[in-house]
Amino acid sequence: MPKSEKTKLMCRIQALxxxxxxxxxxxxxxxxxxxxxxxxxxxxxxxxxxxxxxxEAFGPITASSAGxxxxxxxxxxxxxxEGEDE
Amino acid sequence: xxxxxxxxxxxxxxxxPNPALAKVIISQLGGPDGELSxxxxxxxxxxxxxxxxxxAILNDIGTEELxxxxxxxxxxxxxxxxxxxxxxxxxGFQDYFVDHTTGIxxxxxxxxxxxxxxxxxxxxxxxxxxxxxxxxxxxxxxxDNLLRLxxxxxxxxxLKFLREREIVHFQRFGEGLRLVQDMLDxxxxxxxxxxxxx
Numbered sequence: 352m353p354k355s356e357k358t359k360l361m362c363r364i365q366a367l368x369x370x371x372x373x374x375x376x377x378x379x380x381x382x383x384x385x386x387x388x389x390x391x392x393x394x395x396x397x398x399x400x401x402x403x404x405x406x407e408a409f410g411p412i413t414a415s416s417a418g419x420x421x422x423x424x425x426x427x428x429x430x431x432x433e434g435e436d437e
Numbered sequence: 438x439x440x441x442x443x444x445x446x447x448x449x450x451x452x453x454p455n456p457a458l459a460k461v462i463i464s465q466l467g468g469p470d471g472e473l474s475x476x477x478x479x480x481x482x483x484x485x486x487x488x489x490x491x492x493a494i495l496n497d498i499g500t501e502e503l504x505x506x507x508x509x510x511x512x513x514x515x516x517x518x519x520x521x522x523x524x525x526x527x528x529g530f531q532d533y534f535v536d537h538t539t540g541i542x543x544x545x546x547x548x549x550x551x552x553x554x555x556x557x558x559x560x561x562x563x564x565x566x567x568x569x570x571x572x573x574x575x576x577x578x579x580x581d582n583l584l585r586l587x588x589x590x591x592x593x594x595x596l597k598f599l600r601e602r603e604i605v606h607f608q609r610f611g612e613g614l615r616l617v618q619d620m621l622d623x624x625x626x627x628x629x630x631x632x633x634x635x
Contacts, residue, residue, distance in 0.1 A: 365447060372446070372501060373605070379493035380612035412443050431443055432511035434450045 357409045364405055364412070367398035439500070446504040447598045451515040451591040456530035459516040460546060461586055463533075465599070466509045467543025467551035470575035472599075476502035478556035478572060482565045485632040487620065491562060491613045495569075498606050505599055510541045512595060561630040566614040570607055577603035 354362070374391040381387055402412055410428035411417040417425035429435050465471045479499030486492045517530070517539040525534050532548065543551035556572070559565050580600035587593055617631055 361444060362448065365444060368442075368444070369446065372497075376494065376497050376501070376605070376609050379497055380490055380609055380616065382490065413440055415440070425443075428443070431445045432449070432507065432514050434511065434515045 360405050364401045370394040449511040449595050456528040459513045464546040468545035469555045470579050472506040474555040481558040485560045487631045494613045562617045562632045569610045573603045573607035
């Protein structure tokens with residue numbers, strides 16, 4: 352089954368989020384590594400951009416973006432363990 | 438504190454339920470070397486770590502382990518979705534079913550429930566970090582054993598990701614241990630607790 356736009360964007364967020372996590376943990380033990388800092392900044396920027404894009408199109412990733420439109424959108428989208436592909 | 442992100446760290450999407458696999462994979466949720474014990478170990482140990490770097494390593498890896506607990510739970514949930522009584526009997530899933538139906542409960546593959554006795558927080562950075570190095574290796578071995586038992590690529594894929602993380606975290610804890618040992622010298626190297634003795 353071809354992946355939906357929603358799933359494709361979520362995969363991108365997961366990949367970028369992983370790069371950010373991995374870089375953060377590396378920086379914990381190498382806090383002055385310029386190359387790692389640059390890598391972190393680049394991927395963190397792309398991650399924030401992708402999250403913004405996803406939340407505008409498909410619904411909140413954090414509860415802080417679940418308000419507005421007179422509806423609590425936190426409960427209108429599935430939780431991630433369901434493995435559903437819309 | 439923490440804020441929940443409505444996403445898994447790595448995708449889990451299993452097409453075919455298989456309760457027999459859930460019976461063994463559950464050890465990485467609530468077993469002796471599972472993700473719950475990993476998370477509680479590091480998040481408990483971080484307070485008395487003697488350097489900011491080691492505090493950060495324990496904090497951030499402990500946080501990532503919470504996301505791994507969620508991935509394992511998602512695997513278990515999807516492997517036990519929409520089962521018939523016949524499938525439950527055939528897979529030998531009755532022992533779990535009788536106590537938990539298909540609820541996700543932290544226990545080892547043997548059925549022993551999760552206990553905090555699986556980990557230590559000793560208040561000695563060298564002692565704690567050496568335990569953490571061993572914990573990552575034990576979890577990696579468990580993933581190796583699971584990968585010997587599991588054929589379904591939908592299940593193997595997230596298990597392989599989690600196995601890789603054990604290897605990277607072993608590396609980070611090794612660097613943390615080196616940082617702590619670099620603080621010591623020949624006068625205090627032995628019988629000295631860098632978290633307590635000043």
